[in-house]
Amino acid sequence: MRKFTVLDGLVTPLDRANVDTDAIIPKQFLKSIKRSGFGPNAFDEWRYLDHGEPGMDNSKRPLNKDFVLNQPRYQGAQVLLARENFGCGSSREHAPWALEDYGLRAIIAPSFADIFFNNCFKNGLLPIRLDAASVDALFKAVEATPGYRLRIDLEQQTITAPDGTVYRFEVEAFRKHCLLNGLDDIGLTLQHVDEIKVYEQKRREQQPWLFA
Amino acid sequence: MSAKTLYDKLWDSHVVRQEADGTAQIYIDRHLVHEVTSPQAFEGLRLAHRKPWRIASMLAVADHNVPTTGRDKGIADPISRLQVETLDQNCEELGITEFRMADLRQGIVHVIGPEQGATLPGMTVVCGDSHTSTHGAFAALAFGIGTSEVEHVMATQCLLMKQAKAMQVLVEGVLGKGVTAKDIALAVIGKIGTAGGTGYAIEFAGSAIRALSMEGRMTLCNMAIEAGARAGMIAADDTTISYLKGRPFAPQGESWDKAVAYWRTLHSDDGAQFDKVVRLAAAEIKPQVTWGTSPEMVVAVDGRVPDPASAPDEVKRQDWARALQYMGLTANTPISEIKIDKVFIGSCTNARIEDLRAAAAVARGKHVAANVKLAMVVPGSGLVKQQAEHEGLDKMFVAAGFEWRDPGCSMCLAMNDDRLAPGERCASTSNRNFEGRQGPGGRTHLVSPEMAAAAAIAGHFVDVSKL
Ligand code: SF4
Numbered sequence: 001m002r003k004f005t006v007l008d009g010l011v012t013p014l015d016r017a018n019v020d021t022d023a024i025i026p027k028q029f030l031k032s033i034k035r036s037g038f039g040p041n042a043f044d045e046w047r048y049l050d051h052g053e054p055g056m057d058n059s060k061r062p063l064n065k066d067f068v069l070n071q072p073r074y075q076g077a078q079v080l081l082a083r084e085n086f087g088c089g090s091s092r093e094h095a096p097w098a099l100e101d102y103g104l105r106a107i108i109a110p111s112f113a114d115i116f117f118n119n120c121f122k123n124g125l126l127p128i129r130l131d132a133a134s135v136d137a138l139f140k141a142v143e144a145t146p147g148y149r150l151r152i153d154l155e156q157q158t159i160t161a162p163d164g165t166v167y168r169f170e171v172e173a174f175r176k177h178c179l180l181n182g183l184d185d186i187g188l189t190l191q192h193v194d195e196i197k198v199y200e201q202k203r204r205e206q207q208p209w210l211f212a
Numbered sequence: 213m214s215a216k217t218l219y220d221k222l223w224d225s226h227v228v229r230q231e232a233d234g235t236a237q238i239y240i241d242r243h244l245v246h247e248v249t250s251p252q253a254f255e256g257l258r259l260a261h262r263k264p265w266r267i268a269s270m271l272a273v274a275d276h277n278v279p280t281t282g283r284d285k286g287i288a289d290p291i292s293r294l295q296v297e298t299l300d301q302n303c304e305e306l307g308i309t310e311f312r313m314a315d316l317r318q319g320i321v322h323v324i325g326p327e328q329g330a331t332l333p334g335m336t337v338v339c340g341d342s343h344t345s346t347h348g349a350f351a352a353l354a355f356g357i358g359t360s361e362v363e364h365v366m367a368t369q370c371l372l373m374k375q376a377k378a379m380q381v382l383v384e385g386v387l388g389k390g391v392t393a394k395d396i397a398l399a400v401i402g403k404i405g406t407a408g409g410t411g412y413a414i415e416f417a418g419s420a421i422r423a424l425s426m427e428g429r430m431t432l433c434n435m436a437i438e439a440g441a442r443a444g445m446i447a448a449d450d451t452t453i454s455y456l457k458g459r460p461f462a463p464q465g466e467s468w469d470k471a472v473a474y475w476r477t478l479h480s481d482d483g484a485q486f487d488k489v490v491r492l493a494a495a496e497i498k499p500q501v502t503w504g505t506s507p508e509m510v511v512a513v514d515g516r517v518p519d520p521a522s523a524p525d526e527v528k529r530q531d532w533a534r535a536l537q538y539m540g541l542t543a544n545t546p547i548s549e550i551k552i553d554k555v556f557i558g559s560c561t562n563a564r565i566e567d568l569r570a571a572a573a574v575a576r577g578k579h580v581a582a583n584v585k586l587a588m589v590v591p592g593s594g595l596v597k598q599q600a601e602h603e604g605l606d607k608m609f610v611a612a613g614f615e616w617r618d619p620g621c622s623m624c625l626a627m628n629d630d631r632l633a634p635g636e637r638c639a640s641t642s643n644r645n646f647e648g649r650q651g652p653g654g655r656t657h658l659v660s661p662e663m664a665a666a667a668a669i670a671g672h673f674v675d676v677s678k679l
Contacts, residue, residue, distance in 0.1 A: 016530070017527050017528075018407075018531065020644075020646045022644070022646045028627070030276075031277065031289075031294075031627070033252065033255070033294060033295055033298050035252040045647070083527060084527065085406060088406055088407070088440070088506075089644065090341070090356075091341055091356035091357060092248070092358070093340075093358035093359040096358075111410060113410065114376075114411065114441075114442050115342055115355075115357070118373075119358035119360065119361075122358060122361070173233035174233050174372070186363065186368060189367075189370055190368060192229060195237075196239070196369060199239055200266075203239065207474065209462075209467045209470070209471050210241050210335065212467070
């Protein structure tokens with residue numbers, strides 16, 4: 001997994017609540033058996049004027065100029081500013097894959113859906129919960145300031161705005177450790193093989209029907 | 213020993229070890245696998261030269277991409293076909309039990325797990341699918357995971373996670389005529405919102421819940437995720453135990469007796485503390501219909517489409533206005549005046565035998581309205597289909613003008629050919645009414661099977677409690 005330490009990135013705002021995983025990556029793209037290449041289809045139904053299907057040449061499709069992420073000033077953004085309950089809906093990891101492939105490294109919102117939040121960490125994408133008032137202030141600042149960037153420091157758990165305002169955020173110690181070091185969860189768990197075996201043996205004795 | 217919630221009991225009995233910050237390594241008993249979220253996980257294992265830890269814990273089925281007609285001809289869409297074939301190959305190569313498309317036991321993963329007795333009380337159950345919460349109806353700790361975690365469970369039989377907070381949703385009293393578990397689910401979501409359960413595991417309890425059949429309990433736990441909760445659960449009781457008896461994967465003989473004795477302990481103790489308690493009176497719940505693009509945008513069938521001007525805050529006001537525009541609805545329209553184009557009775561929420569019986573009872577001897585272009589019934593599994601045909605429900609549906617299909621996810625998410633055309637309005641027994649969920653531009657209203665059947669007959673929503 002890619003490490004996340006400090007990011008100084010351009011911010012793009014997506015001012016709507018309850019953005020669901022179907023909107024982040026429409027289901028026709030879930031038929032892929034690969035893990036990459038979803039970026040051009042992130043937010044597909046909002047981003048393009050036509051209906052997207054796998055295998056299309058996305059560079060030739062008509063863009064929806066009204067969709068905020070399509071505005072020239074937000075091209076190359078690495079930080080997404082969003083509203084309540086971002087990532088609700090399905091457990092599909094295709095959603096964080098698409099956002100990461102699109103170029104995003106961090107998402108700031110007042111709240112996230114649990115499974116999506118969790119999936120982000122597995123893909124080097126940092127989801128940050130900030131209180132609604134701070135998010136509101138950031139929306140105003142981004143919209144008012146072309147080229148608006150934020151500096152996100154995971155070690156310090158801070159976001160620094162161009163005017164010097166510092167927002168602190170919370171992140172679970174274990175997740176932070178994994179993200180800072182780009183650690184693979186499976187590798188970490190497999191360091192405890194003996195404990196898994198001991199547990200499994202005990203369980204087999206107590207509830208043998210689970211192992212029939 | 214202090215009083216424990218059901219969630220505490222399930223959690224505590226699965227902790228293998230714990231990190232200093234409280235992150236626990238949790239053991240997983242049952243891993244259900246389907247074609248959409250598994251290929252990258254199998255690929256990951258292969259690349260890392262890892263083998264699945266306990267193959268017997270896995271049960272696989274293709275459900276999202278399978279066609280619901282003309283199965284003998286295979287899957288026409290080459291990309292869908294590749295995904296299903298990839299699952300077949302992976303299962304064959306590793307020796308994982310899979311119900312293939314032609315198998316009578318094939319169906320929606322959340323229908324077949326319980327149907328086979330592969331979901332048992334006291335288990336941790338995971339699947340790369342958010343509606344895994346369904347299995348919590350059996351006093352199991354069941355939740356959806358992403359593909360990285362699918363791979364993690366395959367490789368280690370464990371997951372790393374933190375314990376959620378515990379919420380109790382207490383529904384006391386008796387449900388009115390025509391009011392179902394689906395209506396309880398929608399009423400709960402209407403009350404707490406789609407993020408109301410975020411960070412919680414929900415236990416549904418109270419006399420109205422105890423009175424539900426296993427099918428009803430599954431419908432309710434299925435929709436816990438729509439309230440934001442990864443897991444929903446219900447205590448084990450006689451209903452749970454008699455449902456499981458004799459199922460293929462359930463224990464038998466002496467082992468059964470031992471299991472039952474343990475299962476009987478799977479309830480919240482008297483005096484157990486919840487972080488949050490939400491109460492609903494069963495008698496006050498009416499049949500529900502969603503009007504917007506989120507399950508929390510819901511009202512009783514005798515209500516009206518709300519006016520964004522009356523929204524509690526600015527974010528919601530914009531949200532409602534956008535939803536009305538997408539749904540092609542005007543504020544203050546009575547729900548019963550909304551005409552529909554299609555009807556979908558199916559999905560892991562409402563495609564079990566009891567759901568089909570309830571819908572058939574409404575449709576019996578009547579006919580689908582002229583303005584309804586398509587009304588389809590998609591059983592949750594091959595076995596549900598067989599049982600329904602045995603009871604003659606298929607004939608009843610067909611005589612009433614419904615199409616009778618083969619099992620799968622179908623128009624719940626429209627990954628196969630079953631989908632809405634732009635602007636089409638559907639009464640659906642599924643669980644999500646997001647924009648484009650049932651096809652680009654499609655408009656979904658979530659309802660119970662009874663309500664969907666009644667809407668098919670009338671051509672618009674009607675209050676089944678008044679029929
Ligand atoms: S029926 Fe719908 S919600 Fe259920 S597993 Fe299939 S696609 Fe998901």
